[in-house]
Amino acid sequence: MSIDRREFLKFAGASTLLGLGGITAVQELLKTSAGASHVMVDEKALSAKRWAMVIDISKFKTEADYKNVVQACHSIHNVPDIGNPKDEVKWIWTDTYEHTFPGQGNEYMPEGLKHKPFLLLCNHCEQPPCVRVCPTKATFKRKDGIVMMDQHRCIGCRFCMAACPFGARSFNWRDPRPFIKEQNPEYPTRTMGVVEKCTFCFERLAKGLQPACVEKSNGGLIFGDLSDPNSEVRKVLSTHYSIRRKPEIGTQPSVYYIIGGSENA
């Protein structure tokens, strides 16, 4: 049973008043409860004020480059492969330039770019509409900018899916478990009726690891702290022209795309 400090103190105070007296016993207990109230944090854990990702699409050359990244994410997070688009669950995937940057294409753009797949994932927006609309706080934003999901609180209303301008959220239209080929016991599977999405591998950051997709990207994905001028993401962003998805709607995505010039054509 969990009891927070304030409630415990109230209880202790009340019992003292009632003459139950055990103030020393209370102090003894407080010591242990104070110790237990802190979450154990791995010393190697990565932390940031504002996590962000840069996708350098010039580094993605073959189909395998994309596949490695998607598979790395989906296999460790127990993302089911249901095999039809209607019930599909995906955390990171690819789509065309036209769909990634609606309204920003033109018919004379480099042929190579027109048909090049772009990696898509949750943008972990600074102003996330999904957090704004969630009626149970099942979707929330952490201090470090990661937009998180509490699948145990989610009621499956799918308001976040209607609100997300990037289609980053998947709903478990059916039980996903039979569709997980090889289950990773270190990460929870989900149940039907809840929404899920990319969480920037918060569980790996806590162990001092980079997100799985970044690790498998051969430098194509760069991850780091946007608030730190010396971070690699900031260095890359200050030396390359980058764009974000739908900047006009003001959600301030934390995923940046380096399109590159003629080398992609």
Added chain:
Amino acid sequence: MLEKALTGSKKYWVWIFFLLALIGIGVINYLRQFSYGLGITGMSRDVSWGFYISQFTFLVGVAASAVMLVIPYYLHDFKKFGKIVILGEFLAVASVSMCMLFIFVDMGQPMRIMNVILHPTPNSILFWDAIVLNGYLFLNIIVGWTTLGADRKGVPPSAWVKPLIYLSIPWAISIHTVTAFLYAGLPGRHFWLTAVMAARFLASAFASGPSLLIILCLIVRKVSKFDPGKEPIQALGKIVTYAMFANVFLLGLEFFTAFYSNIPGHMHPFHYLYAGLEGHAKLVPLMWASSILAVVALILLINPNMRKNENILAFTCASVFISLWIDKGFGLVIGGFVPNPFEGVTEYWPTLPEALISLAVWCIGFLILTILYKIAVTVREETSSWPELH
């Protein structure tokens, strides 16, 4: 007064058991959905709200329309609505109940629905929608029940009901405004990102709800000894006329903004709904049916001679109701999803279990409506010879 619903003609019981049978079929299908998940419906990653939520959206309007009787009667002392205000309030009770059921069957985790109350989240419009819907349900149950009870005893309703009646007026406006806000504030959904959304919702509500009420009044007159009267029905007809005109006008504004601005994202949903987009045109016949019914209804409504003919009025009201049911109970929600926010097109059509569950919710609504109307009508039959009260 509930006992009055327990005695009735053979026809009454046939109707009740007919509804119960359809409800039973729906319950069986809901149990299938409960164990399999919402994958049993036609919804998908792109079209994440479907028939359930669109029905909810439409029915909030029907519920809000009770205010079109309450305002003239209580604020403007329009006595002729005295006998039928109760029909409006009980229609509101039945509609709000359906609204809540449609939200419930749409939940991925229905067992956790209390999380909305346990973790109140004022930044979510859905939280406010839950508050206003529940509030409106209770207001109408309390007001309807106590005023009818007082009528039955031949005494004016207790003084404490009056503030609740006045409160129900802004409250009715709020349920539909808040429901419109579920849609209107979402970035990236061009079809819904419009400041006239709440106004459109109210206009269509005040056309569709009173239309249904006119039809219900005509049915009540046929099946019981209680006659709601010619004048209140005509007065309602005028309300439908004005509201329907406002509704079509507001829809016209949306067309102008989308097409004169020439912004692709704003035009896509209209293209999809009325002409088809990239070869996808499932909703085109429905939307045109809705438009034609709206125009026909408006022509008949604006002409006073047509409106005064109760048979034509009944046909007109059915046209208005069906037209708005298609427009708001389907097109508005589905059209907002189908051209997705990244220029893809994923179509949607409800599956059979989804349709049967929806039908059952409607039947539960009609069951509530039948029982409440049976009580109200029986009381009215008993007191019809008495002089007007309050």
